[in-house]
Amino acid sequence: xxxxxxxxxxxxxxxxxxxxxxxxxxxxxxxxxxxxxxxxxxxxxxxxxxxxxxxxxxxxxxxxxxxxxxxxxxxxxxxxxxxxxxxxxxxxxxxxxxxxxxxxxxxxxxxxxxxxx
Amino acid sequence: xxxxxxxxxxxxxxxxxxxxxxxxxxxxxxxxxxxxxxxxxxxxxxxxxxxxxxxxxxxxxxxxxxxxxxxxxxxxxxxxxxxxxxxxxxxxxxxxxxxxxxxxxxxxxxxxx
Numbered sequence: 001x002x003x004x005x006x007x008x009x010x011x012x013x014x015x016x017x018x019x020x021x022x023x024x025x026x027x028x029x030x031x032x033x034x035x036x037x038x039x040x041x042x043x044x045x046x047x048x049x050x051x052x053x054x055x056x057x058x059x060x061x062x063x064x065x066x067x068x069x070x071x072x073x074x075x076x077x078x079x080x081x082x083x084x085x086x087x088x089x090x091x092x093x094x095x096x097x098x099x100x101x102x103x104x105x106x107x108x109x110x111x112x113x114x115x116x117x
Numbered sequence: 118x119x120x121x122x123x124x125x126x127x128x129x130x131x132x133x134x135x136x137x138x139x140x141x142x143x144x145x146x147x148x149x150x151x152x153x154x155x156x157x158x159x160x161x162x163x164x165x166x167x168x169x170x171x172x173x174x175x176x177x178x179x180x181x182x183x184x185x186x187x188x189x190x191x192x193x194x195x196x197x198x199x200x201x202x203x204x205x206x207x208x209x210x211x212x213x214x215x216x217x218x219x220x221x222x223x224x225x226x227x228x229x230x
Contacts, residue, residue, distance in 0.1 A: 006159075034217070043120055043205060044160070044220045093159045095218075105150065106207070106218055108159035 003027055004096050006109035013084055014117055020080045021112045023050075023094030029074035030096035034106070035067075038091040050077040050094075084116045121206055123221035131229050136193040138224040140206030148209040149189040150218065151180050153202045160205060164191070196228050 003026040013019050023033055031052045036044040048069055049057040056069035066088075068080040081088055093111040123140045130136060140149070148167055152160035164175050166182035166189060173180055179192045189206055206221035 004159075043223050045120075046217055046219075049217065091157075095159075105162055105165050107162065108152075111157070111159045113157065 004094060004107045004109040006092075006094055006112050008112055009110055010113040010115070012115045012117065015085050016083055018080055018082045019084055019114060020078055021092055021094075021114075023077045023079070023096075023109055025075045025096050025098075028096075028098040028100055030077075031074060031099065033071060033077040033094055033096045035069065035077070035079050036093045036095065038093060038111075044093060047079075047092075052077075081114065084114070086116045089114055089116045121208055121219055121221035123204075123206055123224050125224060126222070127225040127227070129227045129229065130196055132196060132198060134196050136196055136200070136226060137190065138192075138204060139188060139190045140208075140221045141188045142208060142219075143187070144210070145186040146208030146210055146219075147186070149180070149182050150207040150209075151178075151189070151191050152205045152207060154205060154223075155202050163204075193226075196226075198228050198230065201226055201228050 005024045005026055007022045033050040035047045037047050038044050046059050047062045050069045050071040052071045052074055058064045066082055071077040091111050091113050093108055095106045095108045121140050121142050150165050151163045153163055154160040164173050164180040169182055169186050170184050171182040177194045181190045204224045207218040209218050
């Protein structure tokens, strides 16, 4: 089946630094990828839709200048948390459809746990 | 952002029991998906539903797309310890694969021996 992979799986950083998370589609090309955030014991909340070759679309309340998204190729989208603060600590998960299957099924990466000290 | 209402919020059952959970919305969805999430991992797709009234099985799991398009149900038969986890429903309003998914609030399942 389709595989989506994220890196790193966990990261700890100091407050004020920036952190980049990568999301790759391993066996298909994804023109669109989705970035979600999940706080402990809560559901997944969509942050933004990453579009290959164009600007990302951000959900209401998500700061585009803080969460920079780059979808430079059909297999890679990156999320950069800029000037991270403790309240940004969360589980970040990316996902993508396999357009070759056209089933609408969304496959998720393993997730990246960010802890900001 | 909007979330779908899932119930129950959590369940504690004994191994071998059947489990039922549901997901409801105030608006219509054209696709319903059910996911399972283990601690520290991303969600894994269990079942996808595309037509109102559709009933689909995947092993011991059975899910149904409600006739009103505003709800969906997931049943797990003869639960086993590895069923432990959080189950999420997710709905998509538009038929395009690039359209967004809205997630349910989750049902946390605990299975005791």
